[in-house]
Amino acid sequence: MTHDELLEELNEIIKDFDQKYDNSNPYYKALLAVVELHKPFEIDREGNYNCQECEWGHPCQTIQAIKRELA
Numbered sequence: 001m002t003h004d005e006l007l008e009e010l011n012e013i014i015k016d017f018d019q020k021y022d023n024s025n026p027y028y029k030a031l032l033a034v035v036e037l038h039k040p041f042e043i044d045r046e047g048n049y050n051c052q053e054c055e056w057g058h059p060c061q062t063i064q065a066i067k068r069e070l071a
Contacts, residue, residue: 001067003039003058009070010035031066038062 001009010032040049040058051060059067 003035003063006035006063006067006070007032034062035066 010028013028037053038051038058038060039053041052042050044050044057049058050056051058051063054060054062
């Protein structure tokens with residue numbers, strides 16, 4: 001799953017949740033903010049992306065943990 005696909009999936013979850021629960025769930029919105037912080041931003045010498053927030057290879061451990069829980 002790419003970073004953009006993960007953001008799309010989270011946006012769908014938020015949309016569905018908001019429709020069912022009266023437009024308020026700070027937990028999903030907080031998760032979305034974390035995913036947006038940990039986006040790929042630059043390519044290193046080997047052509048790999050790094051995480052914008054933690055500067056490790058992307059997907060970083062934060063994104064990997066989120067993907068694992070959503071699987």
